Amino acid sequence: MPAEPLTLPHTSSDWNPFIADGADSALDAARDVVALLTDGTSRTPLAVLELWNDADARVATASGFTSLFAEVHPDASVRELAEVKTQEITAFLTERGQNRELYNVFAVLDASELDAEAARLLNHVLRDFTRSGVDRDDATRARLTEISERSTIVAQEFSRNIRDDVRTLRLRPEQLDGLPDDYRDEHGVGDDGLVAITTDYPDTVPFLTFATDREARHAVSRQFNNRAWPANDQLLHELLDLRAEQATLLGYDSWPDFDTEVKMIGSGDAIGEFIERISDLAGESGRAEVQTLLKRAQQDDPTITAITVGDGAYYTELVRREQFGVDAGAVRRFFDFDRVRAGLLEVTGRLFGISYRERPDVPRWSDDVTCYDVLRGDERIGRIYLDLHPREGKYKHAAQFDLATGVSGMQLPEGTLVCNFPRGLMEHSQVVTLFHEFGHLVHHVLGGNQRWVRFSGVATEWDFVEAPSQMLEEWAWDADILRSFAVDADGVPIPADLVARMRTAEDFGRAQRVRTQMHYAAVSYRLHRERPVDHDAAVAELARRYSLITPLSDTHFQAAFGHLEGYGSGYYTYMWSLVIAKDLFSAFDPQNLFDAEVAARYRDEILARGGSADAADLVAAFLGRPYSFDAFGRWLEGDN
Template identity: 85%
Template sequence: MTAEPLALPRSATDWPAFISDGADSALATGRDVVERLKDGAARTPLEVLELWNDAERVISTASGFTSLFAEVHPDPSVRELSEEKSQAIIAFLTERGQDRELYGVLASVDTAELDAEAARLLEHVLRDFRRSGVDRDGATRARLTEISERSTIVGQRFSRTIRDDVRSLQLRPEQLDGLPEDYRNEHPADADGLVTITTDYPDTIPFLTFATDRDARHAVSRQFNSRAWPANDALLHEMLDLRAEQARLLGYDSWPDFDTEDKMIGTGAAVADFIERISQLAGESGRAEVEALLRRAQQDDPSITEITTGDSAYYTELVRREQFDVDAQNVRRYFDFERVRAGLLEVTGRLFGISYRERPDVPRWADDVACYDVHRGDERIGRIYLDLHPREGKYKHAAQLDLATGVRGTQLPEGTLVCNFPRGLMEHTQVVTLFHEFGHLVHHVLGGDQRWARFSGVATEWDFVEAPSQMLEEWAWDADILRSFAVDAEGEPIPADLVARMRTAEDFGRAYRVRTQMYYAAVSYRLHLERPDDHDAAVQALADRYSLVRPLPGTHFQAAFGHLEGYGSGYYTYMWSLVIAKDLFSAFDPENLFDADVAARYRDEILARGGSADAADLVAAFLGRPYSFDAFGRWLRGSD
């Protein structure tokens, strides 16, 4: 059987029917499978799991496309409809997860008749039932259902508020001094002689990096770090309270304990220990780096006594320019968006033994979305969509979002890269981000050839999913690789010695950035654990303890911290994954990042296996040993 991609609507008027019919059909299939499994018919253990798998494939795909189009579709009514259908899917999953009769059918399956992977699938399914409350009394299950339904609505509103709250600030043209010429050209003065700067990434990030006017930088930073305030404060309180109640009803001491049970780290207490461990490792070097930023800032203004969120990017860039001879404005002239995108496809295609064939004939939801079929040899193994520029109503960060769940011989994996990059010249940091996010996308496709939908694509433990994408960032730092696509307007490739200086300059600030990540992780963990009455005060206290860069007064970072909705108490996963990513990269020869044997083994042992084995076992199979902190420690000390 040849699997075919989803057929997206060709007409704007057909999108509501596509969303509604697709979601409703998946739900009908899911309900039909539930009834069939409970009909008392004699089935072998494998037949039971295969029937379950039929429902998982269509339900997970419908969940993927409703979640995706709730975030990216340009029509607000389609976004709203997608949210409604996503709610219906989650409600079905909650109901199914509490179905005791269905649980009994699956719990009675004889694992002796199953192979190891099928038995592992059954183990995960039964654990999901327990985590849904199937073993609780009727009143508790009813309350858990209410919590699930309300949590879905609150989480969607929290994310929607961030997505829709695009703020703007009017500045005088001279307050753009220091910014690149193309940026200033894209931001002309209006009839009143003022320039508008929004909180969209292509506006805010360059401004905070290059603008020489400190007051203007602080004003832009304040508006950026106050998005979704105050609306999201009440939603955040409710979201945290609902999660805490859910965990308690299921028999856990806290949401972090519930949240970590199915992850590599194992317990909530281990998250706290990890945050402290990494914070201590980065503390001394991080403080020295911020002290260097402060000394440089005081050359401009002796009255400056601390480095704030409105200063760190600017003075980091200034120190790199003056001490390491790396000027980001000079660097960016080598990174034209179109060339970078083409280079990314060439690099990853060569690395993983795949190719991309653009499909301009395939319908998309916006004109600037690009579509590619992914091939391995002559076989199409998936389809990807690149939605890489900002537009009104679109998701504001960078992420890979599923469109279809791959199941061997039945359905192709399809994924979407959702980012907010400029259309012209890119910062090198944005290039690194693009490689990072594409790592998720290629993981979804290469890992999509699974027998069981539950293990398809990026279906590993949640604190491992960032490791492959973080490792792929290394290919955005290699001089030879960059020179294959990073060229200036005259066609001259980026000089190798400039890339070497960029790498050296990147080392500066590494430790204080790690501390910033631990601050974010502490916010994610502590807000869920402690549920403080005053979020601002709690977040400020955590900044005092972990961050070496001072938040500007009057800002409300947590209101627009979208990971609180998706990652829950688990933002630590970025750094936990980085520990593993550095270990994975140690298997590659830095002088030959396209070594065919290592790359193929990595592809086959890590990416192509999806979630079919525990992440620790995947890593051990690739490395030939358990993962360790050693490579991460060397990287943090600058001795890798």
């Protein structure tokens, strides 16, 4: 009998029972499995792993929906309950990971009786036990439990502060000069004669890109970069200290060393080396790009001596408009949200040999969420939800969340795309972001037909996770592909020569953007390794060292840097993954991005394998060689 998707509540009053009962039943089932495995019964290695897998599937799905609804549900009481249940799930996993009796059951299993994938699972389970502290003394295990529980609460509060701190700045109407007409129409003048600009992305990003008033841009930028301050300052100190103590108790020199043990990069020191390597590669070109921005800014105001974070997007857009003939504001008319969403589904369906069937009959948590069954032929292989517009109490960034983890014959993979896009016209950069995030979603679904839940979906090393999504961005840059859905109000497709100019214009600022990413990576890494007393001073020093754009004074970027909660010391992974993404894309013919043979190989050898093999091995199998920096180096030099 085919696996069925989750049945979400039909009425608002059913949501809290759904969260509570779903999490509790999963935990009860998992505790029953622990009791079974430790009851002294002799079982084959395969039987032990199958029992473990059944429990893990239930817990993984419960963890998925509690994490999702803690971030997106419109009802604050549901969000709060989901946070509590997430804490309970984390506590159970910590307790299970430190259960010596259970560990001994796995430690004596003979891996030679298992096939290669099951033996790999056994290896991962044993490694997870060790990383949980199962071999430490009672006092250490007790402290590790305390650290885990407190870390979960602190991380949730850190994220919640960013999500809930929506700030509003009221500006004079003339301070919106330069912004597109539809933006100005959507931001009417209030009774006080002023216009409200919030820190939500659909407000802030266009303002920083198009507003001609430098003082207003800086005010909006300061507002955006001060979210969750000062509330998150002490929380971040506590989170960093807890992670460092956890790593030390487990025998590691630092949190980055603990964190990277299970990543492709392999060691904490290697993160620092990677940041320096990429920074050096991008340095000369990046400095030249910023000098171009500065010269253009000085045409407006000769007293400007540096390009700040309140200037970068604006002057990059201005240079692209004046030197490359690309006006991002005008380009927006080709990217109506509804058409873009339909085009995305058409493109990915054709590329991966799947289709999407909208399900308006399926219950959702908000009316603006859309649901689709994912089909391969006539077979339903998963379900996706698209939650793409901002609302109060919702997660403020863009990410894919698991709703259910797929297990072959047991449960369908279900995922949710959570973004904050405008409802009308989109900037092309937002279209690229949508393709990127959707890449995670298809990876979750296509990789969700695994025997072992531990390897299901986006379950590869964390520094490979972004590579498939970064590669899918390429399909948002192809002129023929864009013309299939990017049309203006009169039905005229976006001109191919405009797309070519957009591509050329996009090349400008590439190295500077890489350096900005290295600044973020350095913040992520250095704060965890060094745990400075003064975060502001440390972040400012890292900006001077790595970023070519000057921070504004009296801002606290790290307080709203949500990736410090989820990615920890590993924000470098975005650029590490991009190195691999460029190499993966080298296997495709840029003149025929729908080549059926290479697309099917990529789908089957990379996406559909989930985490069933090491990422380096998946890439090598697809490319026919180990991955290299060569394609990334060519891209950085402007060779697309």
